[in-house]
Amino acid sequence: MDASIRLRVDGQWRTLDVDTRTTLLDALRERLGVTSPKKGCDHGQCGSCTVLLDGRRAVTCLALAVAHDGAEIVTAEGLADGEDLHPVQRAFLEQDGLQCGYCTPGQVCSAVGMLEEVKAGWPSQVTEDLAGPPELDDEEIRERMSGNLCRCGAYPNIVAAIRQGAR
């Protein structure tokens, strides 16, 4: 069964027909040709497909496209303003927070979403003081980014990049 939906992807409204079984990830990659979000596991276990969905980070492989009619999606591609990279992306380059690059768009989107969560005062598992605003130290970054796997093992550089990008 197909359904017609509209998605605003990286600032552009797109209309498409999707099989009701189609994930948001496959809708983006296979129907719209938006391949910035990557498929690493298709089970919400690796974070490679992370985008900002209505402003919050989300794994698109666990979202059905039909359930997100009208959604606003920002991918890593949309985080950059043409040639100008988002500060987090610039920091990933400078800190070499990537190797093969496959988890990278997901790491970048997750980092940007995570920084907003911290700004909004959301605590994490490792936050000591639940009353005050969370302080973004390396342990907080690592905890909050642990849904994004990187098999190349760029973690220390990714943490450094996020620290730099958060400034």
Next chain:
Amino acid sequence: MTETIRARAMGRPLERLDGRDKVVGQAPYAYEQQVTDPLYLHPVQAVIARGRINAIDTADAESLPGVVTVLTHLNAPRLTGDGDGDDRELWVLQSDEVHFRGQFIGVVVAETSEIARHAADLVRVEYERWPHDVELSADRDDLYAPDKVNAGHDTDTDVGDVAAALADAPVVVDHTYRTPMEYNNPMEPHATVAVWDAGGLTMYDSTQGVHVVRQRLAPLFGLDPGHVRVVAPHVGGGFGSKGAPHAHNVLAGLAAQVTGGRPVKLAVTRQQMFSVVGHRTPTIQRIGLGAETDGRLTALVHEVVEHTSRIVEYAEQTAVVSRMMYAAPNRRTRHRLAALDVPVPFWMRAPGEAPGAFALEVAMDELAVACGLDPVELRIRNEPDVDPESGRPFSGRRMSECLREGARRFGWESRDPTPAARLRDGWLEGTGVAASVYPRIMQTGNRAWVRYGPDGRYEVGIGAVDIGTGTWTALTQIAADALEVPVEEVRLRIGDTDLPEAAVAGGSGGLSAWGSAVVGAARAFREKFGRHPSAGDEATGTAPESPAAEDFSMYSFGAQFAHVRVHADTGEIRVPRMLGVFTVGRVVNPRTARSQFVGAMTMGLSMALHEEAVLDPRFGHVVNHDLATYHIATHADVQDVDAIWLDEEDPRSNPMGIRGIGEIGIVGAAAAVANAVHHATGVRVRDLPITPDKLFH
């Protein structure tokens, strides 16, 4: 000694040239190559481990709207050849036999991936089940000695009289070590897009070597290699598993023949990757060390039992590290295999050295304890003057310097060797050390071309690939130095069989092989056209001879240090710090090189604490076949991991003076963690991974 090129760009920490495309996600990987009107494939897998397909009913699947066809052994195009040897892994849909659980026995071709997946579930199969056997043990009566082990090493070696030396040794350490079945799990699952038209077969593939894919697949499809093009501009990791084509490539090639020229797309799922793209064999290793009371080794025994699949023999070279690492006058190494009904094992980062050095380097730590010696000092005392295996001098072996420099930076001098003596806030603290080694592997048969473009830039072409190692950047730096121009004047082209023949990105030898060919091409170009070429000038070259390779033993070395904290009540293990010090010849790009070292050490940390594929002997499959249950290190597991290297070049190795860096970081890393866990807790864990249950007896 080869004439080295002068380092101007080499040695500079250039940012990745492909980095911008990757941080925005615009670098196209295999499945993302834009093709017109593609069809989608979903494989059907066997659910028995051994037997025969009696009947396969595809009627329901084929009646599903959107299904184009379902291929099985009954109707698939025939492959060419006899399907022997290594080709047996690739011999899919050619017979009714099932050799391991998860084997591809069919493939659905459909208009969308959703339909293909649904249809694959509708294929009904009746099997004749035969008894299967997937259980490895050291006391099996069918263990056998392969003719050779991986990379062409001898299966067994004997030097001196090990039995007598062990009997006479005042100190003997003799234990069994185990490593589990492990999976590469690159973040980009194996994927391929195949187009079969009048021109032949084009494959956009996630591979570590475009030419190896062509070379293996062309004969199977009865095609001239010139009619097979393989393209891979960006590859999302491999760590060995993408070092050769696997069954899914053939499945895509078969399907592409029946679609009237429409492209077919096949993405292996994460779950399927546990059956069809290789794995690291489990190992059972006996290490026997005999030593004088001052720690000097008199005997070294390394006997390995591991598995292979019944259809293709893959014999991991686990014991070779013990042939050259230490100056023990009496040495014995053995490799024995059990041929089981398991998926085909294959390369995983530092095949041989990674599991072998875990056993050897934990045993060395045990010997240090037995002798009451510092483990750094023990290793220095057993440094050989020449390669114990070949008798040749090393082109460079600054192992002791790595150990000393690492000890200095790590604060090793103040270490109290007493185990289980540092309890702070409920956590037991400990530190450990291990040695690393990896051979310098020079792959032959590489060519490259240099063309001078109308824009005044030099185009340099070779069928190399970048699997995350930094090839786009480092090879550009080498080309710039070979041509004696700034990097901005070089435009690199890689990842395509239309470019000259290139070796696989593997064995830490990619950059050595490709860089040497690029140097050869640059020299040929300058010889022909001088310093002021005209647009369109072009020259092809191959790697210059490296005569020293015959006279010297070439390896990279390193020392790894780890600090662990073990929770005294729960056994939770944390690794606050790892430091690696390496000697690898010249480092072409310090920024990307450091990432590779740190990444490999992180994989070693993951090997130490997390990774274990659990094979269910009743059904023959890996139970934890996904990333939620096959654990790999994530952000929270990795704290301070750093790597440094000694400043040097190895002019005997190649014109760049490099030896290769991709794998050495994983070698010894797990042992350093295990040794630190012993120092923290007093518990010696000899089987990986080190999980909390193993700390409580």
